[in-house]
Amino acid sequence: MRDAAVLARETFAAESQDGLARQLPKIAAAFATLCDRASVDMAECTAVGFCYPGLTDPGCRRVVAAYGKYTDAPTLDLVAWGREYLALPVWVENDARVALLGEWQFGAGRGCDDLVMVTLGTGIGAVAMIEGRLRRGRHGQAGVLGGHFTVRLGGRRCRCGNIGCAETEASNAYLPAIAREWPGFAESRLAAEPVIDYATVFRLAGEGEACAVAIRTHSVQVWGAVIVNLIHAFDPVRVIVGGGVMASADTILPALRDYVSRHAHTPWGTVEVVASALGDDFALFGCEVLLRERMQPTGVSR
Ligand SMILES: [Zn+2]
Numbered sequence: 001m002r003d004a005a006v007l008a009r010e011t012f013a014a015e016s017q018d019g020l021a022r023q024l025p026k027i028a029a030a031f032a033t034l035c036d037r038a039s040v041d042m043a044e045c046t047a048v049g050f051c052y053p054g055l056t057d058p059g060c061r062r063v064v065a066a067y068g069k070y071t072d073a074p075t076l077d078l079v080a081w082g083r084e085y086l087a088l089p090v091w092v093e094n095d096a097r098v099a100l101l102g103e104w105q106f107g108a109g110r111g112c113d114d115l116v117m118v119t120l121g122t123g124i125g126a127v128a129m130i131e132g133r134l135r136r137g138r139h140g141q142a143g144v145l146g147g148h149f150t151v152r153l154g155g156r157r158c159r160c161g162n163i164g165c166a167e168t169e170a171s172n173a174y175l176p177a178i179a180r181e182w183p184g185f186a187e188s189r190l191a192a193e194p195v196i197d198y199a200t201v202f203r204l205a206g207e208g209e210a211c212a213v214a215i216r217t218h219s220v221q222v223w224g225a226v227i228v229n230l231i232h233a234f235d236p237v238r239v240i241v242g243g244g245v246m247a248s249a250d251t252i253l254p255a256l257r258d259y260v261s262r263h264a265h266t267p268w269g270t271v272e273v274v275a276s277a278l279g280d281d282f283a284l285f286g287c288e289v290l291l292r293e294r295m296q297p298t299g300v301s302r
Pocket residue numbers: 147148158159160161162165167
């Protein structure tokens with residue numbers, strides 16, 4: 001990235017079950033290839049941004065909790081790795097926070113400094129910005145645990161240790177379990193599907209399949225409740241919704257707007273609910289904003 005322009009990109013399989021340490025040589029090699037492809041000398045580079053789907057420390061130096069993805073990540077010193085193998089400073093940040101930074105400067109958050117973002121996918125990501133400042137909190141947890149709001153007392157145990165988290169009620173990670181326990185599932189068309197994810201649920205619900213319709217309704221209510229909780233906690237003007245499940249945005253967005261307009265307590269007016277604009281490029285754009293913020297700690301230019 002340079003000045004909001006993508007100069008070159010490279011993707012490879014996550015292979016998170018093998019750990020992050022095994023990926024680092026591949027990442028370093030890809031970095032050199034990218035510089036080559038973009039005709040950029042490595043010495044011209046300013047910094048490297050690491051965008052991670054889990055908790056990171058508030059100083060953006062390391063991964064704090066892995067939640068089953070790259071389980072070795074909290075033990076790795078990524079800053080030392082960057083210094084040794086790339087001769088560059090490395091900054092590490094939660095993926096939802098990076099997504100919000102990108103949307104704020106270049107996407108669906110432009111022109112607004114009071115934002116909440118929710119990502120719906122394997123899990124449920126969340127993040128909050130108040131008056132142009134990303135909230136990180138004392139331990140890096142502020143705002144990002146929206147997927148672990150309790151939405152069902154006595155519900156399923158979550159991988160985080162809590163019971164009845166939003167993720168256990170409406171995320172791709174728990175959807176097969178949610179579906180199996182749903183009344184009427186065994187006789188439903190959903191039970192015959194080889195893969196039970198939200199793409200399947202929204203497709204069958206669109207065809208009127210009763211079990212899929214019920215799970216879709218329940219899921220939208222859970223996501224709506226998460227958003228209302230975030231609105232009550234962080235006082236945003238706009239909520240941005242992203243993540244893979246938003247492939248069904250035509251159905252989800254109107255339902256979420258309806259839920260928020262009926263249940264959020266905002267006497268000043270109505271919170272906007274919009275779809276993310278950057279898609280899979282959020283990490284590229286967001287990391288540029290992150291690195292500017294980290295390299296100039298007095299704040300990001302707006
Ligand atoms: Zn949880």
